[in-house]
Amino acid sequence: MNLLLLSLILFVQFMNFKEFENLIGKDISTANYILATDFDNKALGGNLYFSNSDVSNYFYGMPYKVISIKTNDMGVIEAITIVFLGVIDRSFYDTFILDYGEPNTIQVIDGRDDIGKWTKPDVKEEGDIEQSVRKVTLIMKEGKFEDNPLFMIWNKKRYQIRTLLKYEQNMSEITFRIPTNKF
Numbered sequence: 001m002n003l004l005l006l007s008l009i010l011f012v013q014f015m016n017f018k019e020f021e022n023l024i025g026k027d028i029s030t031a032n033y034i035l036a037t038d039f040d041n042k043a044l045g046g047n048l049y050f051s052n053s054d055v056s057n058y059f060y061g062m063p064y065k066v067i068s069i070k071t072n073d074m075g076v077i078e079a080i081t082i083v084f085l086g087v088i089d090r091s092f093y094d095t096f097i098l099d100y101g102e103p104n105t106i107q108v109i110d111g112r113d114d115i116g117k118w119t120k121p122d123v124k125e126e127g128d129i130e131q132s133v134r135k136v137t138l139i140m141k142e143g144k145f146e147d148n149p150l151f152m153i154w155n156k157k158r159y160q161i162r163t164l165l166k167y168e169q170n171m172s173e174i175t176f177r178i179p180t181n182k183f
Contacts, residue, residue: 024077025178027076028069037067047070049069050069051066061091062172063084064082065083079178082174083171086171106147106149108141110139112136114134155179
């Protein structure tokens with residue numbers, strides 16, 4: 001009976017799990033256990049682990065299939081990224097800010113600078129591919145959620161939350177990580 005009750009409690013915790021920030025600073029095995037999945041780093045090696053599910057899971061009503069975890073060399077979690085199948089919508093945002101508050105910054109694109117275009121002109125053999133490279137610098141400004149932000153950041157005491165909204169690809173990412181000044 002006690003085993004059944006413990007299993008039920010763990011199942012309910014997993015189904016309602018939304019406090020990814022509580023995994024920051026914990027060993028990767030904790031994420032394997034709490035999220036009931038095996039994070040794999042065989043493809044890339046190093047300190048980056050992935051879990052790719054055949055079924056969609058939900059976080060604040062948004063479906064996702066992929067979670068990545070970055071650890072330090074000791075296997076301690078530094079960042080957790082959830083990749084969503086769609087752009088974070090107003091419903092997600094409104095519910096999310098009830099738990100985490102308003103973001104410290106909402107950045108929207110205000111313009112872009114395309115700097116140069118370099119082309120490799122010396123095609124030596126048939127089948128060589130001509131290469132072009134250009135540098136694009138985005139000009140950002142503070143905005144609101146309604147302005148279709150590129151990213152939003154929440155700075156908390158123990159962790160930081162960063163969202164990246166990719167409208168053209170119809171996907172979003174949300175990362176819980178150790179606080180940093182880097183994007």
